[in-house]
Amino acid sequence: MLANTTNDVSAFTAESFDFVVVGGGTAGLAVASRLSEDPNISVGVLEAGPDLSDDPNVASAGGWLVTAYSPSYAWGFETVPQLYAEQKKINLPRGRLFGGCSAMNAMMWTRASRPEYNALAELGNNGWDFESLLPYFKKAQSHSPQEQDIFPGTGVLTPHQGERGPIKTSFNTWYSSLIAPFIESLKALSFQINTDPNDGDLTGLSNIARAADGEKGTRQHSGVAYLQSTAPRKNLVVLTNAHATNIVLDREGAGSTARGVEFLVNNVKYTVTAKKEVILSAGAYGSPRLLELSGIGMPSILGKYGIETIVDLPVGENLQDHLMVSLNFLLTPESQANLKVIPISVDIEDVAGKDAKSTSTGGPFLFSPLRKVVPENNHARLIELLNEYLSSDDISLMERAQFNLQKKWLEDPYCTAAEAEVMFANLPGAAGLPLPDGSMSLWLPIAHLHPASHGYVHITSSDPLAKPEIDHKYLSRDYDLQALLQIVRFVQKIVKTGALGKIVTGSALPPPDVQTDEQLATWIRGNIATVFHPVGSTPMAPKAIGGVVDSTLKVYGTTNLRVVDAGILPLQLGATPMSTVYAIAEKAADMIKAGI
Secondary structure (H helix, E strand, O other): OOOOEEOOHHHHHOOEEEEEEEOOOHHHHHHHHHHOOOOOOOEEEEOOOOOOOOOHHHHEHHHHHHHOOOHHHEOOEEOOOEOOOOOEOOEEOOEOOOOHHHHOOOOEEOOOOHHHHHHHHHOOOOOOOHHHHHHHHHHHEEEOOOOEOOEOOOOOOOOOOOEOOOEEEEOOOOOOOOHHHHHHHHHHOOOOEOOOOOOOOOOEEEEEEEOEEOOOOEEOOHHHHHHHOOOOOOOEEEEOOOEEEEEEEEOOOOOEEEEEEEEEEOOEEEEEEEEEEEEEOOHHHHHHHHHHHOOEEOHHHHHHHOOOOOEEOOOOOOEEOOEEEOOEEEEOHHHHHOOOOOOOOOOOOOOOOOOHHHOOOOEEEEEEOHHHOOOHHHHHHHHHHHHHHHOOOOOOHHHHHHHHHHHHHHHOOOOOOOOEEEEOOOOOOOOOOEOOOOOEEEEOOEEEOOOOOOEEEEOOOOOOOOOOEEEOOOOOOHHHHHHHHHHHHHHHHHOOOHHHHOOEEEEEEOOOOOOOHHHHHHHHHHHEEEOOOOEOOOOEOOHHHOOOEOOOOEEOOEOOEEEOOHHHOOOOOOOOOHHHHHHHHHHHHHHHHHHO
């Protein structure tokens, strides 16, 4: 257990903190650490899970395949049956441990393109454009350049990367022998390597950094990076195994004021007092749940469970996620014989990170606008679908603003907002996945990055321990299904082109009998999965169009309650969200300190 973490609930509640942070995860520990840099500011953090920093699967960069999918590290959330995905309940991994999702995810470190952050400002959030956020991206990061022959430019620290931040980022030291033909095939289709994907243009093929210490091969989650890397601070305390149940609100005056947080430890209720602010960093599912339990939300939801509405806001709506489909391709016997394979179990139990730096995630990912991967007539059809949605009276003002942005991006031939993602999974075990007969396959998961389908997360009871109802409404708008279908067709084209075309012999997933677009659409509906990147459930936007927090991240109708996590992003990003969540936390800390 780290020096700043404790299980002593009596000592924790005996103190009144200036700031109480709910959620010791990616954003929560970052903002808590930055606030506590001032010795005159006291910060208390409530984390529902345990401190597992010494767990080999958490500590090792190669352990994420265990942590990301094991219930031992997660909340156990799942969707309701998805109407447009064969009524499947889809598992939604969310970290329930010190460090949150940063302690159990795949550690991908990517930054979306400039237009997507500029869109935050266009939605009415001054100071959230790309140039304004760039210093905070850099402030969180300490990148170690590593030159690799197949990825020119990776040995140089660019002006857009951080070099003194708490989160160490690095590249893999081992690469599959299938990466070279993958790159060659994409080059044959006019895609190039992006040597500086952090400069505001993520599009192209780039080597993906991960939040890992390249020398030690250990995971860099928010706890070890922001807390362990500094001397213990008496003014910062993280109470683990503490489940927040209610925000204590004082309704006197112009707006509701948060006075503290009620929480459970071993089913015993306690209260911690906040003298200045309460900061919610419980994630895109957890923060809406606590707001609703505390009387902030829609009366139609709160009233069902006997909760008085203190502030009427569309909490939990606008929920968005990235959808993934896994594609597997058969390889020639010769390419399988030459395939470099590293066993999954290498040293993970022996010395955390000793060889895990070679068995982690990372490798070449392609991010692209749809216009570069979709035939012209299909691209036009996607624009038509957005126009159909915009002509409907059934969409919210928030969705109208988002669809207008998305349509603008699709129509702009020079826009760099990525909507299609093709992942070369440089995974432990191989470059791909073993088939049932033991042969190796090329695994190329794909994702659609700007879904038109939006869902919700809401409480199901006044019981604070009850799981929320989560309905992402995956594929409820045909735009998403058509986009995924076209990205699959594009990957099928990649593996028939150039170097890959010489070693790929057929398709395992989708099965060979899936040929027509109708068959492929049916197969996609039954085989989608989440990349677990939920955003948007407490959106930062004007209240008039459905915002829950303002541009300072304060909840509307309150004087001192903020949300600092991925839920504040009003629209999905064409990238993995972790580096953006750190930037949000860094910016939030500066805004809070400026207002003290």
